[in-house]
Amino acid sequence: MLRSVISMGRASMARVQRSIVRSPAVSAAMIGAALLAPVSAWCAEAGGAEAEGGSWLSLLFYIINFALFIWILMRYAAPMARKFFADRAGGIRETFTRAETALKQAQDLANRAAERMSRLGAEKQQLRADLDAETGYIANRIRELAREAADRIVRDTRLTGAAITEAAQRQVRAQLAEATGRLARDLVAQNFSDDDQTRLLRGFEERLAQEARR
């Protein structure tokens, strides 16, 4: 806002300066005013002299002399002055134009920068949201994998434990059975009698008889 007001003030000043420089009447009035100031002083001095004893001829001489002076000035100095002021005005206009162009470019750049900044902010927000979502997904995935691995480890451990227990039980049973069998064989070998053999043979014969009856 402030920048736009400043630019508007600069533009109006430039317009005023251009209109002043371009007007020849204003230029002549300004030159005349500059030159007439000493003339009025001189006239005042001459008036004083007339009061003391001046003449109208002297006044006419001064007027003609002044007109010649004005004509010479207008004839030779005015074009140069006008050219100087025109060149100066052109340079000033060019400078203003360049300044306006630069200002416009700067404003465009500033607008683009502001737009880019706003877009960067949005992109930043989007990126943050994406990163948050990705991080959440990865965290959930890692949590699930960890839970699955833990479950698997627990399951495997239970199975392994059960297998080890079963194997140990089987081994104990086998050793017990082997020891029992060995002990039984020793006991039988020591205490087996002919009556036992006869009883076994009778049982065998009974089995054969059952087979024969089938």
Next chain:
Amino acid sequence: MKSSRVAKRYARALLGLSDDRAQLETWGAELERLARVADAPEVARGLASPEVSHEARIAAMAKIAERLESSYPLRSLAVVVARHGRIADLAAVSQSYQDQLDLLLGRARATLTFAREPGAQDTEAVVRGLEAMVRKTVIATVKVDQSLLGGVVAELEGKIYDGSLATRLGEAARRLAG
């Protein structure tokens, strides 16, 4: 396989020479003796030696059969077997002859393995039980194996009837082991 088929063929030929069961039994015993002699290591090595000619091998077999006082069909069988180079199959011929003779006479051979030396009454009782089961006359071969601890194991027609105490203890131990 080929030897077994050849042995069956020789055995069947010998069985076909007579219908007299007693004669067939006698020939079976003579054939078993002849096969046992021919299968003896020193005799078998000598008969299989390449230094012995074919004629000498035939003459040797004829001499063995004569020395064993075999009957004429057995002497002829010994010569025929030697002529055809089947001396090594003589044991198989004898076994096949016994199998076919048992089949012909309705007999079965059993091996009875006792844990202790059995009495005649025990052997007879087991044989009777087997005969009742297979409904054939059972010819038993008795053995003793003390590792059985007690009882008896009978092998008959490819089947084993186990009544030994060692087997029972083994089964009990297996059940205990789970």
